[in-house]
Amino acid sequence: MPNYTLIVNNKKQTVNVDADTPLLWVLRDTIGLTGTKYSCGEGICGSCIVHLNGEAVRSCSVSINEVSGKSVITIEGFAEDPNNSIIKSWIEEEVPQCGYCHPGQIMAFAALYKKNKKPSKTEIEETMNSVLCRCGTYPRIKRAIEKVVEHGGSL
Secondary structure (H helix, E strand, O other): OOEEEEEEOOEEEEEEOOOOOEHHHHHHHHHOOOOOOOOOOOOOOOOOEEEEOOEEEEOOOOEHHHHOOOEEEOHHHHOOOOOOHHHHHHHHOOOOOOOOOHHHHHHHHHHHHHHOOOOOHHHHHHHHOOOOOOOOOHHHHHHHHHHHHHHOOOO
């Protein structure tokens, strides 16, 4: 098996896995970062979203071979900053019920918010509709997002 090197949460990681191993399994099983969730395994639900060179991607749908040498930020890396306005808003609005989809929810919105601090309702809807929540906490997700957009804040 070949070695692949990537930067995960600003730390160089070298892994020895098959070329077609999904990034999701490299993060969870090889590196031990379990915040990124497995759900559908087909890139549909969004629970596994991470940032790859700043873009939101479904980690179950990209192989280690495709991401070698690139920068990956997981929910663990994203949540390191105690002043992160998205994480604060999620907590203040008590968004999670089971919490399973929320790493993907947060990472999807964060990618949009990094590009556009004042996204339109349509942009927010389009982004957030791509991440499924089985518990139906969409109203709380919406309130948390509205709070961040209204008040601004750091990531």
